[in-house]
Amino acid sequence: MDNKPQIVGRSIPRVDGVAKVTGAAKFAIDLSVPGMVFGAVVRSERAHAEIIDIDTRSAEQSPGVVRIITGRDLDNVVPYFGHIVLDHPILAIERTLYYGEPIALVIARSQQAATHAASQVEVEYRELPYVTDALEALKDDAPILHPQRGEVVRDLGFDAGEEGGSGNICSLASLDWGNVDSGFAAADLVIEGEFRYPMLYGYAMEPYNALAVSGEDGLTVYTTTQHPYMVRKDLARILSLPFAKVRVVVPYVGGGYGTKSYSKIEPLAAVAAQLTGLPVKVVLGVEESIHTTRSDSAIVRARSGYTAQGLLVARAFEIVLNSGAYTDNSPQVGQKAVNTCFGPYRTPALSVRMRSVFTNTVPASSLRGFGTPQGTFAGELQMDEAAERLGIDPVELRKRNLVGPGEEVIPGKRALEANLPEDLELLSKSVDWPDPGEGRASGLGLSASDSGAYPSSTALVRIHADGSASALVGATEMGQGSRTVLAQIAAQELALPMELVTIVSSDTGIGPFEQTTGASRTTTVVGRSLQAACQDARRQLRALAAEVHEVAVESVQDAPGGVLVDGTWRSFAEVIQGWFGAGGEVIGTGAIRRSGDFAETPVFWEIGAAGVIVSVDRDTGEVSVEKLATIGDVGFAINPAMVHGQDAGAALMGLGAALHEELVYEGEMLTNPNLVDYRVPRFEDLPREMDQMLVERQDGVGPYGSKGAGEGGGNAIGAAIASAIARLLGVRPRELPLTSERVWRLLQDGRIPREADDDLS
Amino acid sequence: MSARKISFVLNRRPQETEIDDSVLLLDFLRDRGLTGAKPSCEMEVCGSCTILIDGLPFSACTTLAVEVEGRTVETIEGVARNGELHPIQEAFVERFAMQCGFCTPGMVLTAKALLESNPDPSRDDILHWMEGNICRCTGYESIVEAILSAAAKAGTGDG
CATH class of the missing domain: 3.30.365.10 (Aldehyde oxidase/xanthine dehydrogenase, molybdopterin binding domain)
Structure with a gap:
């Protein structure tokens, strides 16, 4: 990195550290706007039922109540959301599919008034048979959750199995190579087992909440989401608005871990703001948050065959995920479980089948590693069992099978970068x-998961007239430290001190597009688009300096915080002011798409x-x-x-x-x-x-x-x-x-x- | 529901206010812009709404505002003085003892109360004292290190 100051590679204190230890850092839950009203959600008390009637008369008379919204009020909007399948109703429509599902929203002048009135809403149900267990839901006589399937939208741009299918199948995925039958037949040892991974709640400490404001410029939603651009897409579809009229703003996020991927409570807050014309804040309690999203639990039947020397010859996995009432991100969780369950081992023959299953339970979605912990649990325990049965040390057995650096984990995908034998040592x-x-x-365990999500990212960097810089990104700071890491990258590229660089993030009305903040992708993907933006700004600054000083652009070189014009250092400020005469700034742009270094997936x-x-x-x-x-x-x-x-x-x-x-x-x-x-x-x-x-x-x-x-x-x-x-x-x-x-x-x-x-x- | 007049000290300033009997201290503080105390578990388990009453940690989510009559309340907003961080806050920044930061105000206040009652805590003392504060991001080790570091600095007169 030449003569630039070395800012990357150092444990520089977090740029948000002081704000967070003093209580100054604002989270969505801390925000308020004048005149805002509050929503309280009425939730289903049945796991599966037709909704015969919702009696809101008494609640409407309750002090402070502004309006009560039910599924019947959604006629003028697209009443479903979902980034893979549009099957998640904003409020239950005619039927409720799980205990705790939102049925109505009571909007009132205070949170207390809303909560009090919500308890007075009477829902009349006609109970239907329900199923909460995934294996039960696969039986022929199981109640069917989705006799009619939602529209497939697949906003992922990524492999995520096949959604749909019959009965209660939410999605299917598989992965096959070699001949597993002959593999198992030739094996000296074949072991079989069934493994269960629990249904988890991520417990991001800031509960789900959103504040929606509808105005002349369209809709603005302040929320605690990881993926503001995914939420924007859902809200634009729901309200038939162009992206330019939907602004999703994400302040500090109180924990994500995947649980705040995709839309959660934002569609309900947005519709409420639209219908009332008032700013509406909806804050869920922890019990309600648990009834919003949890992770896919898994049953994994695994079979692994080995030679007497401990070499894998064949592996077969059958994975059943309990994916809850709606599709959400389960197809991608399932695909990832498929891609990771067999581990980073040379496997001559493989057969993996995954079924993600609808049940009358809380909808399942991403949680840290989504799919990887579920499959890895089964795959790694079989490596251990095989080692014991074959009388080989489990570390040694793994070493004999590990994929080496530069080898493929999955045929046709990016080769493994890492050196796992060294890591294991x-x-x-x-x-x-x-x-x-x-x-x-x-005990130990290894996994290699296909991470980085889809490589689609943009970044802007503004070099201001005083030589300081603002970098605009769509990456969400949820604690992982993206603002600090991205500031380090921008400071490194522009050779500016950290104090002169600011990161502006996660505001779809101001900042540039980002696919998601998930799958551990920000440093890698956003880092590269920001690097490209800085290089673009550098290129423009060299051109401006050449013009100002009337020299060939080739005689201008990059230098810390400025350029060298025929060997003389000129600051960014001097170049910008020299070119504009007064004021001005240089705006660099960067973009990453599935091309070049990012043509192959996974990203890493x-x-x-x-x-x-x-x-x-x-x-x-x-x-x-x-x-x-x-x-x-x-x-x-x-x-x-x-x-x-x-x-x-x-x-x-x-x-x-x-x-x-x-x-x-x-x-x-x-x-x-x-x-x-x-x-x-x-x-x-x-x-x-x-x-x-x-x-x-x-x-x-x-x-x-x-x-x-x-x-x-x-x-x-x-x-x-x-x-x-x-x-x-x-x-x-x-x-x-x-x-x-x-x-x-x-x-x-x-x-x-x-x-x-x-x-x- | 009935209102009553209470007087107490909030972040070193005497307050007199009329407050409804049923209002939770957490809502009372947050409605006044003191949003450092955060709602999360709603049942005195997670510690994200921690405030200090007469120097000891309490959950503001299960304390009524009227209960602070005649007492001294400190919130995270009152810990740094004249823009200068408290040694505990400095240690949290130095040791990367926060990630998302949602639990951090409660952590800082609970740790401050610990060091005021026990200036030289052992690692086990810290684990035990901090048991009422949950963090989902850090894995706790960096917070333990921050508290040990703040205690050590105070002990050598650097604090």
Whole structure:
């Protein structure tokens, strides 16, 4: 990087750090506008029912009520949203498909008035048979959720299986190569098993909320979404508005992790603002947020065949996802589970079938790693089981099968950039493989997931007349640190100090288009479009300087914060002011599309490499994680401390899913839709030792050889913990979470002898 | 519902106000623009609405505004003084002890109360004291490090 100041590659403090520690940082939930009114959602109390009548008379008389909206008020709008299939009604229309589904919105002058009146809305139902279990929903006599399917819109621009199908099939996906039948026939060892991954709630701490304002310039919605441009598309379709008349503004987002991908409560707030002509704010409580989106739970039937030397010959997976009442992002979650379940191993013959299934439960969508943790759990535990059955060390068995750098994971896709054998070596050392000491066991898991989503991104950089710069991007800051990392990239490219660079993000009325903020893509994809914008600004500045100083453009070179004209340094400010005479600015643009470095997908393979050391209290079944190690195989860490933070956060979130978290249905409703009964990791769950290792081989297509982080750290934790418990107890868990009760039962059923009590000695 | 007059100290300033009996302290503060305390779990589990009453952490989501009669309330907006960060806030920035930042005001206040009652906490003391504050982003380790670092600096007179 020549004589430029080195800004990338350093743990520069977060640009939003001070705002966040002082409470100055504003989130959508903190916003208000004069005259705004408040919405309270009336929710279904049946899992599956026809809505016979909604009696709003008494609620309408309640003090402060402005208006009540039901499915019957949606005649003049497109009443469905969805980025893959338009099947999600803004409010239930004639039929409700899950307990907790929005049925009406009460709009009132205060939140208290709205909530109070909402309790007075009477809904009359005609109950229909319901189904909450995915396998039950696949049976011939199961109630059908969607006899008529929504219009397919596929706004993804990406492989996402085939939506539709018959019965309750939401989507299908498959992946095949080689001949699995002859593979299994020739195998020395074939193992089979069924694995279950739980239904999770991401619990982004800022609940879903949106503030919609309808005015002369169209609609403005302030919301806590990751994907403002996806939300814009839904809102434009719903209200028949051009994109130019829909402005989606995203301030700081209080946690995303995939749970704030795509539209959630924005369509309802927008329609309410349109119908009332008033600014409407809708804030959901945590129980309502749980009833908005959860992750796809999975049942994975897996079969793997090996030679006596431990080489894979064939693998077959059958995946069933419980995808809830509407399509949302489940086709893509399912596709990703298909693409990752067999792991980054050379597999001569493969057959994967995925069915995503509608059930009368909360709609499922993305959650950190979407699909990868579900499939990896099955695939990695079979690698362990095979190792034990063949008498080969599990690390050694993996090494014999791992895809090497430059080899294909999936035929026709981008070759693997990473060096997994080296990563595995580091990981196994960190968890004292194979023997971490008396009463403990190590476990580890690997995954490579197809990340980066669709490479479509734009960026602008404005070099102001005083030489400072604003970079405009569509990437959402949701804690991952995009504003800081992108500011570092812009500062590096323009060779300006960080203090002179500002990032303006996630405002569809001002900033440029971004496909999504998800799939760990921002540093890689947005980073590159911003780099291109900076280079464009640089090119323009050289041309302006040449014109001002009447020299050939070839005699102007880039320099820190300015240019060299025949060897003399001229600041950006001097060039801009010289050319314009007064004021002025230079605007550079950058764009990334599926071309050049980004022609091949995935954009990058995100590595999940996790290892743990665990101990178990044999009396209670309680699992203690003594050490949790991950590898951030990120190519180049633009801000190492923030990569560390992403990996640590993903790892602990994965640990929650492995040990505690699970949404449980009993009958037609959830038994634990709150933060007491749905237990997320707390301070005292922190493993005694955390080891987030960083591997930088500059092998990514992102700026300076970077590639994404943020999901990998969590993708293989469930597999690693279950693997360690299996080694420690001699019983193979096949289901998460490994709660104390579940481990205790495993110990009883597995007839593990209890250790002698201390007091007998 | 009935209103009553209360007086208390809010971020070092005496206040007198008429307030309805049923108003939650969290709504009372946020309606006055003090949005640092955040609503999240609504049941005293997550700590994102933490404020200090007479120096100790409370959940504003389950405290009535009238309960602060005669007491001293500190919100995150009152922690930095004259634009200068409190050592705990500095440590959170230095140690990257926040990501999305939604839990951060509550974390900072709970940690501040810890160091005021125990200036030299062990790692286990921190884990135990902070148990009522949830963070979904960081994985907690960086927050523990920030608190240890703030305590160490105060101990050596650097704070």
